[in-house]
Amino acid sequence: MSHDALRIRLAQADDACAIGVLSRRVVRRWVLPEQSPKIGRELLLRLSAGSLRQKIIEGQRFHLAYLGEVLVGVAAMRDDSHLLHLYVGTRYQGRGIARRLWQRTLNDAVRRAGTRRFTLNATRCAVPVYVRLGFHAEGPERPSPSGVITTPMSLRLTTRRNKQA
Template sequence: MPPLELSLRLGQSDDARAIGVLVRRVARRWILPDQPHDAGVAMLERMSAKVVRERIAIGCRFHLAWLGGTLVGVAAMRDDSHLIQLFVGTRYQGRGIARRLWLRAMRDAVRRASTRCFTLNASRCAVPVYRRFGFVATGPERLSPNGVLSTPMQLLLDASTVAGF
C-alpha cells in the first residue's frame, strides 16, 4: 500500500472537535510543562471545540493537514496577520508538515490582505521552528496578560516575496 499523501484544506465549523482534540493533545505534551499551572488550564480551555467554532465564525482561518482521515496538523491565523496556532501531532513531526501549513496560511493571508508583517507568540519549544521560518524575536520571553509564557516574534516580507505569491 503506498504511503498516504498529505492534503491541506481550510477548516470548517464541523472540524472544530478534531482541531480541539489535536491541539490540546500536542499542547499537553509540548507547551504545558513550561507554563504556570493556571495559565495551562486557561490555555486548554481556549483550545476547546466550542472556542474553535467561535473563532471560525468570526473569521479566523484554520488550515488543516490530513493524512487519509487523520488530522495531523493545524495552522490558525487571526486578522490575516497573527498566527494563533501551529500544531502538528507528535508522531508526525519532523516531516515538513508545519512548514507546509505555515506557507499555506502565509500565502492565504498575502493573497487575501496583502499582508507583509506576521506576528505570533511562541512557546519555548517552538521558538527554533519559527526562527527557521524566518521569524525573529521582538522581545524577551514574557508572561502574556493571560499568564502564558511566550516569546513575541515577527516576520516581515519584502515586496519581492509578496509579489511571488
C-alpha cells in the first residue's frame, strides 16, 4: 500500500453511520465470538450510528482512515488518553493502517493534552496488535467496565519516542 493512498481525518457527526457500519462489521467478525450474547448485543448497541453521533457531538475524537473514498479504519480516544476503538476492515488488515491510525491518534493526544501514558482494554484477538504497537498488559484478562472480556493494557511514552511522535 502506498502511504500516499491512505488519508486520515477527524470525524464529523455525519460520519457516524459509516463509522458504525465498519465498527460493527469488524466487531461481529473478531470480537463477538469471544463474548457472551448479552454483552455482544450491548456492544453492538454502543456502536449504533446514534450512539456514535452523540459521542462525536460531545467531543470524543474519532480519526478515520480512507483509501480513496472507502472508510477502512477508525480510531477513537477518550480524554486524550484511553483508546476506545481501533478497527480496521478485515480485508484491509495487515497493511499498516492500524499503526498509522494509532500514530495519528497518539500525536493528536500528545499535541492537545501532553499525554504521556495511554490505556486501553484489548479483546483477545487484538492483544498481539497492541503489543506490536508498544502496549504492555497491565493484568490478566477480565471483564472491562462494560462487561466485554478484555486485557487491560498501557503504553508510556519515553523521551526518545516522544521526539519521534
